[in-house]
Amino acid sequence: MITFRPAEATDAEAMAEVQNAIHRAGLRATAVDAGVMRERYLDSKGEVACTVAVRDGEVVGFQSLKRAWPGNPYDVTIGWGIIGTHIRPDAGRSGIGRRIFVITLAAAKDAGLRHIDATIGADNAAGLAYYAALGFIPYREGDGAIPHRLDL
Numbered sequence: 407m408i409t410f411r412p413a414e415a416t417d418a419e420a421m422a423e424v425q426n427a428i429h430r431a432g433l434r435a436t437a438v439d440a441g442v443m444r445e446r447y448l449d450s451k452g453e454v455a456c457t458v459a460v461r462d463g464e465v466v467g468f469q470s471l472k473r474a475w476p477g478n479p480y481d482v483t484i485g486w487g488i489i490g491t492h493i494r495p496d497a498g499r500s501g502i503g504r505r506i507f508v509i510t511l512a513a514a515k516d517a518g519l520r521h522i523d524a525t526i527g528a529d530n531a532a533g534l535a536y537y538a539a540l541g542f543i544p545y546r547e548g549d550g551a552i553p554h555r556l557d558l
Contacts, residue, residue, distance in 0.1 A: 408502055410509055413456040413468060418443040420465035421458070424492050431495040433530070446470075454487060455513035459502045467493035469506045471514055471522070480525045480553070487514050487522035491536065503536050515558060522556045 413421065418440035425443075428434040447456050452472040459467040470490045474482040482488050489510065493502050514522055524542050526533040528550055542554035 407461070408466070408500070408505070409460050410457050410506055411460065413448060413458045415444070415448055417458055417465055417468075418448060421447065421468055421492075424465060424467055424494050427494045427496070428492060433495065433532075451475075454517045454519070455510055457506055457509050459493070459497070459506055461497065466497040467491070467502050467506065469503075469510050471510050471519075473517070473519070474523070480523060482523040482525070482553075483521070485519075486555075487517075487519040489522050489524050491524075491533070498532070504540070507540055511558075520558055522558070524554045524556070525551045526554060527551050 421443040422438050422440050425434060425438045429437045447453065447468070447470050450472060452475050454471040454473055456468060456470045458465045469492070472488045474484050474486045474488050476484055478488065480488060491503055491506070524537045525548060526537060528548070534552065537554050540556065542556045544552050545555045546553050
């Protein structure tokens with residue numbers, strides 16, 4: 407059984423392990439540590455929502471939604487949402503992504519966001535399929551990535 411809850415500071419190690427499992431599977435370029443998770447997802451001033459998926463007491467995935475800020479690395483319009491989804495490969499294709507997005511979408515609407523960007527690596531077939539299934543569409547050129555948007 408999968409449960410969902412807001413990410414907490416104590417989840418930093420487990421969230422890093424999710425991304426590192428993705429890295430070990432060859433689906434992410436670099437490994438990370440708990441400090442990176444705190445900086446990017448847990449202590450971020452622009453965070454709208456960060457939700458973890460838990461199976462048998464273990465974090466197996468998370469989804470982050472931030473409000474775009476000046477100079478963001480994705481060149482997303484200020485005020486839009488920026489989403490990132492990270493699911494352990496051994497937990498993929500189990501409905502976690504769709505279920506966690508319901509929570510994130512509600513948070514986006516509550517925060518008054520009108521658009522959400524998902525910038526996906528051009529070689530990430532699973533990520534491209536996931537966001538397309540949620541209704542995201544490509545909207546501009548990217549450098550090695552394909553920026554997608556969802557209008558709310």
